[in-house]
Amino acid sequence: MRKYVVEFIGTFFLVLTVGAAVLGRVALAPLAIGAVLMTMVYAGGHISGGHYNPAVTFAVLVRGRIGRTDAVAYWAAQVAAGFLAALVAKWLVNPGPVKALSPTGRGLWAAMVAEALFTFALAYVVLNVATSDDHADNSFYGLAIGFTVAAGAFAVGGISGGAFNPSVALGAATMGLFAWAKIWLWLIATLVGGGVAGLAYRYVASPAAADAALPSSRV
Template sequence: MTSNVRAMYAVEAIGTFFLVFTVGAAAGSGSPFAPLAIGATLMVMIYAGGHISGGHYNPAVTLAVLLRHRIGLRDAVGYWIAQLVAGLLAAVVVRAVVVPAQMETTETLTLAGHTLVAAFVVELLFTFALCFVVLNVATSKSHPNNSFYGLAIGFTVVAGAFSVGAISGAAFNPAVAVSAAVMGMFAWPTLWVYLVAQLAAAVAAGALFLALNPDDR
């Protein structure tokens, strides 16, 4: 493994750690500004590490970028491992440092019937929006070296969190979803709803980008 590859994996781990830690700390403390905190953290981490790894911090985004042919399978697997491990580590740190009483009062989001279908739909839609925005602002030949990509991606998450946070918890990210289950925010039996919706959205975003930009490969 070359030093460049190690740096890419390290950046993905660092960015995902701070994203998941912010999700857990902001939600666990009951902050009404959690969506802004989460979107801002994603934005600054993308600006900090985007030039090294692309600033995915999200297995669904990595899948979309893989389908869009901007990352190889070997590196994608490395990204997924780094993202998931970093997310789980962040979840453990949150449970250790956020006031236990606050974490105990955080309700586990349970889904059944209509709420399960609603959560699937909104996770599908906003994960698609997130992946589609990433592909267009951070990987398109039409926007080389632009300065707005981090802001666009961060505000996609802010918009989604404010819009549908009360419906699904606004994960839009498999690493966040799994870590949220570890933190007691999501119920383990319905975790599959998030993972299926998010991965399907990533595939759809990658396929649509290629269909709309046949010369950008």
């Protein structure tokens, strides 16, 4: 249960920061989002693995470092936290009318590819810096994970909204930032990106690292 609580807390503050920064039109929103993810990963990584993202949990499941029961519980905690954080962020900022992002035509495919690619990058980084025995007890994992999200948000935020996370996408839709009619775009793209990252890690990692049992600390 401690792991699920940590996942709820970390995801809550990630989505809260996304909402407050974007609704408040903060100029350096991607940096704030990457920073809060970094700090929450450092805060809870030793307990739950610091996923805070259903796509990352899916990647870790494909990689074989978390069981199905835990994965489902992680997803429940992450989604619930995302919805609650979205409501709190909208109440705090109290923005005026918000135009929901609703890609169409070529923009829809561009958004899907952008979300899939940077979710892949995020999950691939997590697997390599936080689940590999080659990097056991390193001190840079939170920084690497946070800056991957910041880089993605700066690079393609204007194309796809820069969610890279189903919980963030659902929270954004709850806040009116993403169109509910297109929510499938973000859900499919991010889960595909996470799943492919898990498969890629299994291929490139050494057999011993890929098949290792679930550790007691970061997953």
